[in-house]
Amino acid sequence: MIAMTHAGYVAAGWIGTAVLFVGYALATVRRGRRLSRQVPPEDRRWS
Amino acid sequence: MTTTLPPRTTTGPADDAAPRVAAGTGSPATRVLGIGALVSSALLVLYGLVISPADAEMGDSVRLMYLHVPAATYLYVGCSITTIASGLWLWKRTPGWDALAEAGAEVALVFSVVTLGAGSLWGRPTWGTYWTWDARLTSTAVLVAMLVGYLALRRLELDPAARSTRAAVLGLLLVPNVIVVNRSVEWWRSLHQGSTLVKLHPTVEGNMLVALMVGFIAFGLIFAWMMVHRFRVAWLDQQADRLDLEAALAARRAESRTADAGTAPASTPEVTS
Numbered sequence: 001m002i003a004m005t006h007a008g009y010v011a012a013g014w015i016g017t018a019v020l021f022v023g024y025a026l027a028t029v030r031r032g033r034r035l036s037r038q039v040p041p042e043d044r045r046w047s
Numbered sequence: 048m049t050t051t052l053p054p055r056t057t058t059g060p061a062d063d064a065a066p067r068v069a070a071g072t073g074s075p076a077t078r079v080l081g082i083g084a085l086v087s088s089a090l091l092v093l094y095g096l097v098i099s100p101a102d103a104e105m106g107d108s109v110r111l112m113y114l115h116v117p118a119a120t121y122l123y124v125g126c127s128i129t130t131i132a133s134g135l136w137l138w139k140r141t142p143g144w145d146a147l148a149e150a151g152a153e154v155a156l157v158f159s160v161v162t163l164g165a166g167s168l169w170g171r172p173t174w175g176t177y178w179t180w181d182a183r184l185t186s187t188a189v190l191v192a193m194l195v196g197y198l199a200l201r202r203l204e205l206d207p208a209a210r211s212t213r214a215a216v217l218g219l220l221l222v223p224n225v226i227v228v229n230r231s232v233e234w235w236r237s238l239h240q241g242s243t244l245v246k247l248h249p250t251v252e253g254n255m256l257v258a259l260m261v262g263f264i265a266f267g268l269i270f271a272w273m274m275v276h277r278f279r280v281a282w283l284d285q286q287a288d289r290l291d292l293e294a295a296l297a298a299r300r301a302e303s304r305t306a307d308a309g310t311a312p313a314s315t316p317e318v319t320s
Contacts, residue, residue: 009169028280038290
């Protein structure tokens with residue numbers, strides 16, 4: 001284990017950031033999938 | 048109108064029968080972006096937590112700067128996108144600009160949470176407090192409040208065009224506030240330090256600078272990935288609302304036609320004397 005000063009603060013910052021990014025990414029993808037079922041493919045320009 | 052539009056539904060058997068090709072907001076480009084974001088994030092963890100040395104004064108809390116500084120930068124970028132897209136929406140009235148403005152504000156809010164969170168966690172061991180009403184922190188808090196207000200405004204039950212216009216007016220104010228946040232350390236006496244990267248003479252060097260640069264790249268790719276997906280979600284939301292409205296209008300027209308047929312002259316009873 002790497003000895004680290006202020007390890008609790010560093011861990012909280014990094015883990016919190018990872019959880020926020022992953023959570024937001026998953027929520028956005030899930031919302032997109034739900035909405036795309038309601039819209040015909042021709043209105044999804046990227047598909 | 049001759050097309051019959053399907054009613055807006057959530058999940059159900061009909062959804063299972065729908066084509067599964069490229070469902071959602073993903074595309075080959077976003078997959079490349081996503082892989083790039085994951086690889087650069089792994090590099091950021093390596094450089095930020097392992098390779099970068101501890102700072103002589105801050106100790107290991109400097110590792111929070113590899114999150115805080117890039118997050119603050121992309122917070123500014125997100126706000127700038129919202130302001131520019133809001134202006135273009137007010138000028139052109141193109142739905143795409145409105146969707147881009149919404150996406151920029153929401154992703155900026157995500158990065159503002161990282162900015163304030165990592166900054167506060169860094170502040171506790173360095174300044175002795177998580178929060179102080181310093182010029183930089185206070186102006187950032189105002190910026191976050193504006194972003195929350197902007198997104199709340201977008202959720203009001205109003206005519207969509209009126210809602211977008213009101214939100215766009217608030218969106219125009221984001222960049223002026225970003226300028227205040229950015230310049231606050233120079234305009235007022237502030238506990239917050241000045242710029243970490245000043246032109247070609249940065250105040251960090253060696254592996255610390257590399258870690259910070261990797262942070263900019265990783266957060267940039269994450270920001271781009273989130274922006275593309277969130278823009279597409281906003282676009283789909285607009286299309287679903289349009290389909291809802293068109294389906295409701297079609298149903299209303301069908302009702303009127305049925306009512307007209309029910310009151311046709313052939314069915315009117317004759318009056319006899």
